[in-house]
Amino acid sequence: MxxxxxxxxxxxxxxxxxxxxxxxxxxxxxVGDIDFDSSIDNSEFVVCNEEYIVQYYSAGTYYEGGKKAIKKELRELITHLDFEKSGIITFRFIVNCKNQTGRFRIKMVNTDLKETSFNSSNIKQIQESIKNLKDWHAGKWNNQPLDTYYNLSFKIQDGKITDIF
Incomplete structure (x- = not known):
């Protein structure tokens, strides 16, 4: 017993x-946490709290003027880039508590939602254009700014960017 x-x-x-x-x-x-990777990330971009990075919709992170303002600022990019195929390019990145962006990660899928790749120079141009967007507002909790994840997706159709969402 x-x-x-x-x-x-x-x-x-x-x-x-x-x-x-x-x-x-x-x-x-x-799932989706973006850890610092010294081989691709800028060491000057610093988050305020490595242990607590939330989703943008949980904290109210936004771009001044919303997606409409982003589309307007990226209009030149949208009109002059040509792609060889259709699909969606999603950029996931962090907006830190100081309203700066960094730690970009990219996912590319074709129209069947299967992983694919696009011209790397186009991808770099889009990423640099996103980095140059300066009117980000970090989300807040109890009136304190937070580090948050954010996503921007670019729909490619017939070789052109047709939407940003």
Whole structure:
């Protein structure tokens, strides 16, 4: 009887430890987190709290004038870039608590939503244009500015950018 009780207690302890480890992992690692990568990220771009970067819609991060203003500022880029195929290019990046952007990550898919690639010089031009947007407003929580993730997607159709969302 004593052995069965010991086995039950040991099993309970192991299950509790596994649950605690799993919960810790779930609360500290999120899908889509952008960790600093010295090979591609600018070391001068600094976030205020590496442990707490939230989604833009949770904190109210926005660009002055909204997507309409972004489209207006990127109009020249939109009209002169030519692409060889159609698809969607999504830029995910951080707007830090100082209203600066950095840590860009890019996902490209074709019209069937399968991963693809586009001309790298076009991608660099779009990224530089996004970096040059200066009217970002960091989200806030309890009146304190936060670091937030943000996404901008570019729809490519018939070789041209047809939408930014």
């Amino acid at each position: 004593k052995n069965k009780l010991n086995i039950l207690l040991l099993t309970s302890l192991l299950i509790a430890a596994a649950v605690i480890i799993w919960l810790y992992y779930q609360t500290t690692n999120n």
